[in-house]
Amino acid sequence: MDKDTYKKLLSLEKILTNKQITVASQDEQRKYPSRGIFSVNHKFETVMNRKGHKRDKLSLMMNSNDGNMMRFDIIGKPHQGYPTPHLHVFTGENTFDSKFLSSEELPYTFDEIVSNPSAFKKDLELFLKYNNVELKNVIFYDSSIKGGN
Numbered sequence: 001m002d003k004d005t006y007k008k009l010l011s012l013e014k015i016l017t018n019k020q021i022t023v024a025s026q027d028e029q030r031k032y033p034s035r036g037i038f039s040v041n042h043k044f045e046t047v048m049n050r051k052g053h054k055r056d057k058l059s060l061m062m063n064s065n066d067g068n069m070m071r072f073d074i075i076g077k078p079h080q081g082y083p084t085p086h087l088h089v090f091t092g093e094n095t096f097d098s099k100f101l102s103s104e105e106l107p108y109t110f111d112e113i114v115s116n117p118s119a120f121k122k123d124l125e126l127f128l129k130y131n132n133v134e135l136k137n138v139i140f141y142d143s144s145i146k147g148g149n
């Protein structure tokens with residue numbers, strides 16, 4: 001995805017399809033679809049992935065129907081020498097070509113990022129906020145708490 005499209009899609013105001021969202025539990029992956037508030041044809045999907053083979057893993061991915069936008073690796077192995085947390089920004093021509101942002105370069109909201117399993121809700125909230133997803137009236141459920149699904 002080229003930089004201009006990326007900038008446009010990132011700043012686009014988005015709304016979640018389902019405002020009741022459940023945080024993924026260990027070894028689970030959950031998807032949270034959203035769309036542009038004023039441009040319904042722009043569709044997005046946030047993927048929370050906690051599937052790890054050998055060790056704990058937590059990543060948040062933002063995809064659009066124009067391609068991958070960013071992946072936030074919160075817990076997991078380093079990539080190209082960058083320890084987690086780090087952000088992959090897919091603004092290159094090649095889908096696999098991503099720019100790395102280290103923890104020092106992360107957007108200000110990510111300063112609050114937590115690697116505590118009980119606080120993933122906060123991470124998801126920050127990630128959605130950073131991607132301009134409307135959080136008004138959104139209810140987060142922790143999958144480990146009864147009543148969530």
Ligand SMILES: [Zn+2]
Nearest residue numbers: 073079086088
């Ligand atoms: Zn990574």
